[in-house]
Amino acid sequence: MGAYIRTENLYKSFYNKKEKNDVLKGIDLSIDKGDIYGIVGFSGAGKSTLVRCINRLEEPDSGKVWIGDTEITALNKKQLAERRKKIGMVFQQFNLFDSMTVFQNIAYPLKLVKTPKKEIEAKVDKLLKLVGLSDKKYAYPGSLSGGQKQRVGIARALANDPDVLLSDEATSALDPQSTLSILDLLEQVNKELGVTIIMITHELEAAKRICSKVAVLENGSITESGKTSDIFLDPKSSTGKIFLEVYKEFRHDDTFTGGGGI
Amino acid sequence: MSFLKYPFWEVVKHAFSKEVWDTVFPAVWDTLYMVALSAVITLVLGILLGIGLSVISKDGVRPVPVLNETAGTIVNCLRSLPSMIMIIVTLPLARALLGQSYGSNACIIALAASCIPMYARLVQGAFVEIPKGKIEAAKAMGSSSAAIVFHIMLPEAIPSIIRGFTVALIGIISMTALAGNFGAGGIGDIAVRFGFNRFYHDMLIASVLVLIVMVQVAQLAGDLISNLILRKRHLI
Ligand SMILES: Nc1ncnc2c1ncn2[C@@H]1O[C@H](COP(=O)(O)OP(=O)(O)OP(=O)(O)O)[C@@H](O)[C@H]1O
Ligand SMILES: [Mg+2]
Numbered sequence: 273m274g275a276y277i278r279t280e281n282l283y284k285s286f287y288n289k290k291e292k293n294d295v296l297k298g299i300d301l302s303i304d305k306g307d308i309y310g311i312v313g314f315s316g317a318g319k320s321t322l323v324r325c326i327n328r329l330e331e332p333d334s335g336k337v338w339i340g341d342t343e344i345t346a347l348n349k350k351q352l353a354e355r356r357k358k359i360g361m362v363f364q365q366f367n368l369f370d371s372m373t374v375f376q377n378i379a380y381p382l383k384l385v386k387t388p389k390k391e392i393e394a395k396v397d398k399l400l401k402l403v404g405l406s407d408k409k410y411a412y413p414g415s416l417s418g419g420q421k422q423r424v425g426i427a428r429a430l431a432n433d434p435d436v437l438l439s440d441e442a443t444s445a446l447d448p449q450s451t452l453s454i455l456d457l458l459e460q461v462n463k464e465l466g467v468t469i470i471m472i473t474h475e476l477e478a479a480k481r482i483c484s485k486v487a488v489l490e491n492g493s494i495t496e497s498g499k500t501s502d503i504f505l506d507p508k509s510s511t512g513k514i515f516l517e518v519y520k521e522f523r524h525d526d527t528f529t530g531g532g533g534i
Numbered sequence: 535m536s537f538l539k540y541p542f543w544e545v546v547k548h549a550f551s552k553e554v555w556d557t558v559f560p561a562v563w564d565t566l567y568m569v570a571l572s573a574v575i576t577l578v579l580g581i582l583l584g585i586g587l588s589v590i591s592k593d594g595v596r597p598v599p600v601l602n603e604t605a606g607t608i609v610n611c612l613r614s615l616p617s618m619i620m621i622i623v624t625l626p627l628a629r630a631l632l633g634q635s636y637g638s639n640a641c642i643i644a645l646a647a648s649c650i651p652m653y654a655r656l657v658q659g660a661f662v663e664i665p666k667g668k669i670e671a672a673k674a675m676g677s678s679s680a681a682i683v684f685h686i687m688l689p690e691a692i693p694s695i696i697r698g699f700t701v702a703l704i705g706i707i708s709m710t711a712l713a714g715n716f717g718a719g720g721i722g723d724i725a726v727r728f729g730f731n732r733f734y735h736d737m738l739i740a741s742v743l744v745l746i747v748m749v750q751v752a753q754l755a756g757d758l759i760s761n762l763i764l765r766k767r768h769l770i
Contacts, residue, residue, distance in 0.1 A: 327674055329670055329673060329674055352676075353676040353677070353678065354676060355676070356673070356674055356675060356676035357675065357676035359674070361671065361674040361675075363667055363670075363671060365665070365667050367665070367667040367668050367670070367671035368668075368671075369668060369671075369672075369686060369689070369690060370690060370767050370769060371686075371689035371690050371692070371767065372689070380672075380675070380685070381675045381676075383685075384675060384676060384677060384681060412766070412767045412768050413767075413768075414767045414768030414769045415768035428675075432675075438674075
């Protein structure tokens with residue numbers, strides 16, 4: 273299968289006062305359809321910026337982004353909004369709408385595309401079942417636990433049958449148990465719905481558990497990428513090596529590994 | 535009755551007499567009329583202006599830097615005028631619009647000119663408090679700017695918008711009292727004409743009581759409604 277999501281020489285800098293901060297320095301990514309692709313790296317490496325460039329929440333300074341046959345970076349505002357409806361995004365801080373019930377949160381993307389009421393009802397029920405929250409349909413996000421909130425976030429991201437799911441540290445605000453169940457949910461979504469997932473994480477554990485491939489991002493450049501098993505058996509980049517070392521330190525703690533193992 | 539001639543408690547007691555309230559009561563209605571009308575105008579136009587300011591601001595959903603600067607400056611200018619000056623300044627405007635520069639309706643123009651910009655800033659503040667991530671989530675789903683404003687920002691900010699309205703409403707009540715001095719009638723007029731000019735301190739006490747009750751009711755109602763919403767959303 274050819275690459276489904278591609279980035280070509282992506283550059284992005286931020287300016288703090290007069291100082292230039294080069295965050296992405298020529299990123300080339302190539303992600304196959306149906307993959308769960310991990311992007312790992314330390315804090316500040318540019319992971320969020322990279323994934324936000326893919327749906328252009330952040331405009332890259334130069335370079336191209338392709339999804340399928342569409343050049344995302346060439347779309348105008350209206351076309352971009354249209355395409356975004358088929359790109360789900362999950363956030364570390366969930367970003368649910370507090371003013372809406374769980375049902376309304378998940379229904380929101382469907383309302384955007386003017387889905388008939390009955391279809392919305394059926395679709396939301398299906399998604400609630402998928403994420404295991406049918407009993408919370410009319411609850412407000414404020415009353416949910418972090419893990420439950422993220423399930424709603426995932427259901428909302430899946431509402432319009434996206435072909436791509438962008439996950440920016442979806443499990444970083446969760447306890448180990450919820451982390452595992454969310455990771456399993458993402459894997460299930462990938463297998464059952466065939467959604468291509470880009471998963472950003474700074475937890476090696478998470479990447480090892482569900483990613484088929486990973487890229488290591490270091491200071492705005494990808495220092496290595498490939499099959500997850502290869503990279504973490506024998507990391508070449510310094511970030512990869514440190515990640516593995518830290519991981520080995522921590523895997524003595526049972527709750528943290530949660531049965532993932534090497 | 536004046537404190538100068540009668541014992542303290544006699545005056546206080548007389549503040550609750552029929553004689554006093556026969557004069558004060560009609561004024562309460564005048565005041566309520568002015569407050570209510572100004573409140574509705576401030577609520578509607580203040581929210582609209584607040585939305586406008588947020589939308590075109592630097593971090594808004596549709597930034598328009600030039601317009602933002604201009605509108606911001608105008609709003610700030612209107613806000614820099616103390617209530618009394620605003621009343622004096624808008625009197626000619628009232629004459630031009632209504633044919634008279636006294637009475638309740640003339641005062642409402644001054645109230646609106648003063649309170650709309652103030653409330654708009656409070657509304658804008660309520661929008662700024664919305665976590666940026668929620669707006670981004672909405673954008674990432676492909677929402678139009680209008681959908682973001684009306685389906686996300688407004689409902690998310692409504693408890694703060696109501697709280698801000700309480701502040702605005704109390705401002706309106708106090709400004710209405712002040713406007714009484716400039717021919718608007720109402721409770722402020724009673725307080726000045728009888729309480730101050732003629733030393734009818736019983737009337738002054740009655741007027742003060744009316745104002746305290748109005749402000750308390752406004753504050754309690756505002757807190758109650760916004761807390762009800764927050765509680766329903768499990769945010770408190
Ligand atoms: N909107 C912005 N304005 C200015 N600088 C920014 C902005 N967003 C990110 N940066 C800077 O870009 C760099 C990379 O940030 P980014 O959020 O992409 O890192 P990250 O790898 O996601 O880190 P973390 O693991 O902490 O989330 C940081 O130095 C950050 O300060
Ligand atoms: Mg990040």
